[in-house]
Amino acid sequence: MQLEQPTGTVFVQTTLKVLGGKWKLLILWYLKDEPKRFSELKRSIPDITEKMLMQQLRELEKDEIIVRNVRSTVPLKVEYSFSDYGTTIIPVLTPLCDWGKEHLQRINS
Amino acid sequence: MQLEQPTGTVFVQTTLKVLGGKWKLLILWYLKDEPKRFSELKRSIPDITEKMLMQQLRELEKDEIIVRNVRSTVPLKVEYSFSDYGTTIIPVLTPLCDWGKEHLQRINS
DNA sequence: AATAACACTTACAAAAAAGTAAGTACTTTC
DNA sequence: GAAAGTACTTACTTTTTTGTAAGTGTTATT
Secondary structure: OOOOOOOOOHHHHHHHHHHOOOOOHHHHHHHHHOOOEHHHHHHHHHOOOOOHHHHHHHHHHHOOOOOEEEEEEOOOEEEEOOOOOHHHHHHHHHHHHHHHHHHHHHHOO | OOOOOOHHHHHHHHHHHHHHOOOOOHHHHOOOOOEEEEEEEHHOOOOOOHHHHHHHHHHHHHOOEEEEEEEEOOOOEEEEEEOOHHHHHHOOOOHHHHHHHHHEEEHHH
């Protein structure tokens, strides 16, 4: 009785589960250079609703890509930033971005 | 009156539009080494319905990632394979796979 | 004292993606 | 000549994802 090992197909789909959907890549893109607060993210991505932003942040947090940092300062601030583990996904983002750029140029011609 | 240039956020989302969804990465993974016929793909991915397989193949074709080749042999055969342009997406697939593999190990521990 | 900002939460609705189940037209094998 | 394979197509339903719109409790500003 031997268990099947996961294959490449499983691996690519796993990544899509973490990065997929309409907003996650967008959020990560804005977060990758510096931590951002909830309201800053909302301003960076005006089309996202607060509900969606919240939901996607929570999921990225559960997947340990980002961390939520509450600063109990006078006006309470909540900052989201890449976790150490989360930064391992940046080498995925970069080729994704590069290809998208080429593809955009291609379809606009 | 100046038009805004697309940014990195637009680029990553463009790629997701082409690769996103439940099946496309899976299909491309099976296609990347050798051309496959419709029925071969269906056998490789038993869970996909014929409708979904057809739909996703058509979309990948429209995005010019794959090509559809009808061989007018005695039993008519239709082969799907990466286009030359389509192969430019393989450097995206590879990091996607690598990260997924690491992540799977991580969440299973 | 009213208004606004912050970081959310909730109930509900609409839209998009995926699945079900059947059928088509043709060919080959038993 | 019945059954099975190939490459699809269609109508319809279910599920998943996303959006709408309002509200909460706290603090800061005018």
